[in-house]
Amino acid sequence: MKHELFPWLILFLPIFAAATITLFTLRSRCCSAFLSIGAIVAGFILSILFIHANGIHFAGEISKTWLSIGNLQIDFGLKLDALSMMMLLIVTGVGGAIHIYSVGYMHEDAGFSRFFAKLSLFTFSMLGIVLANNFIEMFIFWELVGVSSYLLIGFWFEKPSAGDAAKKAFIVNRLGDFGFLLGILMIWGILGSLNFAALQNSITANPVALGTAATIAGLLIFCGAVGKSAQFPLHVWLPDAMEGPTPVSALIHAATMVAAGVYMLCRIFFLLNADALHVIAYIGGFTALLAALIAVQQNDIKRIIAYSTLSQLGYMVMAVGLNGPTAAMFHLTTHAFFKALLFLAAGSVIIGMHHEQDIWHMGNLRKKMPITFWTFLIGALALSGIPPFAGFYSKDSILAQCLEQKNYLLFGVAIFIAGLTAFYTFRLFFVVFTGKEKTDHAKHAHESPLVMTLPLVVLAVFAAVGGFIGITNNYGSQFVADHETLSVAQQFLEPLHTPVPMLIGIGVALIGIFIAFSLYKNATSDPLPAKLGGLATAMKNKFYFDELYEATFVRAHDFIAAVMDWIDRWLLEGFSIGLVRGGTDLTGRALRLLQTGNLQTYAFLFVLGMAVVLWLVLK
């Protein structure tokens, strides 16, 4: 391996930046932004240099023993293969663009430096997940990502809603992580190892090594992904997480962190057996459908995109479950481009609209914000799956995967979702960018500064061409043994090999866009509720999942908590601890009396002590 130092630098530069900012440069906005952006951009450059030197199809790991207790040895290692190196590029590349964008977006915020410190902390944690070569290391970074997400969602902690959203995200994630941890322990208990390469070897050597526990272990590990990638039934935290600043939504809650669940599933794909994959596919499909339906009736620009993220994550998880990790990772990558783009463009709109987020207060921003308009359009086309944009290719590979697995139910669901996606995306697009200005703010909107529009343009380029620049080649080698490398032209025409899903996919997307066009081209209010009636209300209220959880889990939890509180307060604190504490305190006070301050007493005690010692030893 060449440049063995680079991966370490890539991983540790951001935490160095975070520490330096927190300790020294909180008062200097300029230094803070420079450190944070410098760390991630340097990471991006080093990643490119590393891949250039070693080749993308290189596979290896660097590890140092971190601790060894008995026969448990835990390494701190970096796993470098096509999968992790591509993720490195995504995290540092897309992340870098978002870091730069943040300079403009957070410009007026008092917590500017704090924001960058947390952003760097997040980058470090995310890179840790990507590079981890064993389960324990991955779990540690997994939790660190949870913490940094908590900190960033609650960045404007003076707003109660932001604080609540941060708590919700953290607690819901912890539920999933609990299952994840159980899964890790189970794997360790049965296979006796935590290193991915070692696990893969033992599974390859003996495919039934996990025995009957295979399904349970696989599903427990999937729990981690359910939490982090916001799959049903733990999907409720992601929309609320939009309380954080928009760059955070773009970076963490669209491009990288929520993708960590999908990435993790691909990383440990060899551990999942057919039954587990089956469950995973249906959970993914259901989440995708549910979120797409909810997105149709949301009015907050960020929430619409958030539900769309949920839906696309469901797509990826479904692809994993359908035995298609390549398709899943492909979609993850293109999604990172166009979803980050959509969020950043939405952020640009929000700034241009003076922090207005309701789409029914906007309108006709096409003229006022041309760059935002064009880049958003590219993102929307990519998300809807219109060729030749990136989303078309990755979505098509998932649809083809459905057919290849002969799962016609999920194929139908996926097609339906594709139509819905195009519909709600262009609903948002037409309401915000065309028609008439609906408020004064919309009339006085202005384009954002260059530092914000430049990242938009860069991301738009990738959202446009990401489908045929070799991404599948890179992932393919990871999962398929005899993968053949395709040239750009071959990739460009790849969907033609499976014309059925391609044509249906394009068809429903166009239908979705057309319906959106006819309904919302000049609409000043939403015509849909009148047409759909009760269904629209249910969609608008997110199918009442929050209320359902509130009435069942939260209420039950509150009851248990009240009982525990009583036991803790009266039995433990009052009775048990009270006695022990009081006793200890009293002894302390009594012993203090020994210390009279009188020298004669001291000398006497010294000699007395000597006498006692003599008696004790020589008696």
Add this chain to the structure above:
Amino acid sequence: MNSSLIALEICVLALGTVLLLADFWMPVERKKFLAYFAAIALGGLLLAGFSDSSFCQTFGTAFNGAFVEDAMALFFKRFFLVAAILVLFVTAEFSDKIAAGISEYYSLIIFALAGMLFAASANDFVMLFVSIELITVTFYVLVSFQRAKLTSLEAGVKYLIIGALSSAFMVFGIALIWGTTGKMNFTELAAVASQFLDNKIFLIGVLFLLAGLGFKIAAVPFQIWAPDVYQGAPTPTTTFLAIGSKAAGFVLLLRVLFAAIPAVAEQWRDFLIIISGITILYGNLCALPQRNLKRLFGYSSISHAGYLLLGVAAVSATGQSAVMYYLAGYLFTVVATFIVIVLVMQNLETEDISGLAGLNQRSPILAATMTLAMASLAGVPPLAGFFGKFLLLKAVIGQGIATSNHGYYCLVFTALAGVLISFYYYFGVIRAIYWSKEAKDLSPIQLSGAAKLAITICIAGIVWIGIFPNTILNLADEAAKSLGI
């Protein structure tokens, strides 16, 4: 005799003399900076010891076997050098309060350091006594250095009289040992000690000697001086007392017990267990009601002597290396604690915990340092204090299994109870920093570059030793091997 064996000691003594001479020519306002000069010189010696294999790394004996240079001596010499360097930094920050005779203060620190270096190499009772007296006599002066302050003088007198008492016991003990066995040299004594296990006079001699060492490390029942002296002494002296003097006591204790009279140590497991347990409990319980910071750390230092005695009571190589590892972590933690106290209390009359109120606003870095130090003292992972306690307890449990002596298990529970109690008062300090409402003065604290450097070194030490224990642990294991148990 190979004179290069004591090259380091000679250099240090020369440095002390140079400091005294420099006092004549140095303008008053610049004298403060002599500390940095001394610290750099010591740092040079330390680096030379690491880089050049011939400088203080040749193992052997000198003065007819009275002076030994081995892995343990080397470990402790490096330890003392680092301790002295850091204490010099603390002193430089404190120098305004000792305006008169500051360069004498520096040179006294250097002379005490020389005593400690000799103690690390002591291999017979004469060398032991001389080195201990060199340390103790220097400390009499260091403790009472703030002549204008009544508490400092009082502390000095107390330290002097109790110290003299313990020295008397020690000399008497040495005399009895010599009288019964006819041996002064540890190596020679080890060969014959097992014949004297039933000789009460010999055992009384050993106990008297241990009383003297018990005074140095502040173990029960010879701990009574510690709180008063820690409180009254100038803070840099307290710092040096808490690390240097205590570590010197421990290196001698390890040498005497395991190099000179291993047979006796083997027999006295129960006695060592009792002393260790009581010391832990006494230190922690008495610290509970304290409000004065320095007094609090006086008691805390007693309890840490107890923890360190865990490793001694284990009577095993793992126990000894755990002691050395723990001391290394303790060094950075204590210096971090006291440098914060010096910086915060500079302009305050009080040394009360309440003086820390609002520190997180006055200087976040000092608040963080103090928090980290408290967490390490209490034993929170992944800091040095946690791993040290882990190793000590592991050694004790290992011995409990090996010897099936139930006393060891009782000792583990006592130690854990002690740790539990200590959390209360250590976190009381943290609470005062972040959540106290009593803050009156919220002016920012300006830190000099040197102070920042010292703080950074301490933080790095606390974290590094805790997360990457191997380097220090390997050195400590190597050192424990030279004791031969």
